[in-house]
Amino acid sequence: MKTARKNLVPVDLLENFTTDLFRAVGVPDDDARLCADVLITADKRGIDTHGVARLKTIYYDRIVHHRIQEPVTRLEIVRDRAATALVDGHHGMGMVIAARCMRMAMDKARRHGIGIVAARNSTHYGIAGYYVLMACRENMIGITGTNARPSVAPTFGVENMLGTNPLVFGIPTDEDFAFTNDYATSIIQRGKIEQAAREGRRLPPGLVITRDGGTATDPEKILAGLISGAMALVPLGGIGEDTGGYKGYGFATTVELLCCALQDGAALKDLSGFDRNGRHVPHRLGHFFIAVDISFFTEPARFRRTAGDVLRRLRASQRAPEAERIFTAGEKEHLAWLERRRTGIPLSDQTCRELVAMRDEQGLSNYRFPFEDETRQ
Numbered sequence: 573m574k575t576a577r578k579n580l581v582p583v584d585l586l587e588n589f590t591t592d593l594f595r596a597v598g599v600p601d602d603d604a605r606l607c608a609d610v611l612i613t614a615d616k617r618g619i620d621t622h623g624v625a626r627l628k629t630i631y632y633d634r635i636v637h638h639r640i641q642e643p644v645t646r647l648e649i650v651r652d653r654a655a656t657a658l659v660d661g662h663h664g665m666g667m668v669i670a671a672r673c674m675r676m677a678m679d680k681a682r683r684h685g686i687g688i689v690a691a692r693n694s695t696h697y698g699i700a701g702y703y704v705l706m707a708c709r710e711n712m713i714g715i716t717g718t719n720a721r722p723s724v725a726p727t728f729g730v731e732n733m734l735g736t737n738p739l740v741f742g743i744p745t746d747e748d749f750a751f752t753n754d755y756a757t758s759i760i761q762r763g764k765i766e767q768a769a770r771e772g773r774r775l776p777p778g779l780v781i782t783r784d785g786g787t788a789t790d791p792e793k794i795l796a797g798l799i800s801g802a803m804a805l806v807p808l809g810g811i812g813e814d815t816g817g818y819k820g821y822g823f824a825t826t827v828e829l830l831c832c833a834l835q836d837g838a839a840l841k842d843l844s845g846f847d848r849n850g851r852h853v854p855h856r857l858g859h860f861f862i863a864v865d866i867s868f869f870t871e872p873a874r875f876r877r878t879a880g881d882v883l884r885r886l887r888a889s890q891r892a893p894e895a896e897r898i899f900t901a902g903e904k905e906h907l908a909w910l911e912r913r914r915t916g917i918p919l920s921d922q923t924c925r926e927l928v929a930m931r932d933e934q935g936l937s938n939y940r941f942p943f944e945d946e947t948r949q
């Protein structure tokens with residue numbers, strides 16, 4: 573997990589810039605800091621597809637250019653009962669909506685053992701892992717899911733119906749990192765296809781299904797095919813039934829249902845972000861957040877030790893002949909952070925260009941990035 577030596581930017585510079593950029597487009601101070609923290613946490617944890625690489629296309633452009641996302645988040649609490657709540661995010665900042673919902677779920681869990689909050693009319697909330705880690709830090713189990721733009725075909729289908737719909741658990745342990753299975757319910761998500769396109773790298777067959785039931789490997793063509801509807805992503809488990817694709821399909825559908833039916837919210841193709849005339853409209857995403865207070869079951873320290881023991885035993889089990897080691901979920905992100913806090917965050921050339929363009933567009937002339945001074949070889 574070595575960091576590329578190119579375009580390294582110190583973490584605090586990236587945090588300050590991202591916060592100021594969100595402020596510049598109208599996000600209030602505290603919310604701007606939070607949104608920046610969610611994005612930079614992705615970069616710190618090595619999740620390059622969901623950090624500042626997404627700042628322009630998923631947040632900045634939607635606020636400034638497409639005008640389908642509100643920089644000021646007006647969170648309406650539609651229903652609030654003992655352990656449950658339903659909120660309407662009114663197309664505000666997805667990260668702010670998500671963090672507030674998880675905080676509400678945790679407050680409820682502290683009183684009732686469990687708290688569940690559902691959100692509708694939200695926008696992209698970034699890495700799901702951020703919110704479950706909020707719970708882990710306070711001796712709780714965190715669970716969240718979000719729906720997303722339609723890109724995944726159901727088993728035996730070829731049409732992009734479901735989002736990449738992560739279903740993520742955070743479980744505290746006695747180690748330096750929580751167990752966090754922070755991933756999509758499709759084999760691959762769009763960010764990794766964009767990354768492959770940037771690096772000029774083909775994808776393995778079987779991650780994408782074409783209208784004629786075949787597969788595709790050229791990332792540029794796949795990105796275009798996902799937009800035109802000529803291609804769809806494949807759920808975890810793969811194409812068809814033989815390798816259990818219906819299991820990923822089932823998990824993706826579970827997330828879709830929990831992100832729309834409780835909320836009386838939008839689903840499937842209604843989340844595309846376009847109207848019938850191809851005009852940009854809000855994505856109307858839904859999320860759910862669950863917090864479980866471990867102290868209602870057992871001593872948190874005991875729970876953490878048991879959870880840590882299970883993970884240590886898994887990592888210590890017999891390795892495959894070619895494998896260097898066994899990991900548990902959340903570990904690679906922790907290792908990435910140990911490295912990146914020393915080296916800084918590596919950015920692609922395209923992300924560097926986007927940061928400079930947004931900075932200049934917003935007149936944030938007090939910022940200069942190290943890559944602008946690097947001598948190109």
Ligand SMILES: NC(=O)c1ccc[n+]([C@@H]2O[C@H](COP(=O)([O-])OP(=O)(O)OC[C@H]3O[C@@H](n4cnc5c(N)ncnc54)[C@H](O)[C@@H]3O)[C@@H](O)[C@H]2O)c1
Pocket residue numbers: 619621622696697698699700701718719720736737738740752753754755756757759760761764898899900901902903904905
């Ligand atoms: N907001 C959205 O709409 C949305 C949609 C999809 C994904 N996402 C986010 O995108 C990010 C990346 O998703 P992804 O699907 O590309 O993730 P991924 O396929 O890169 O998987 C990463 C996860 O797998 C674990 N992992 C990796 N190798 C492992 C190994 N050998 N053994 C055990 N665990 C291992 C990691 O610790 C991490 O939890 C996530 O943060 C996810 O929440 C967001």
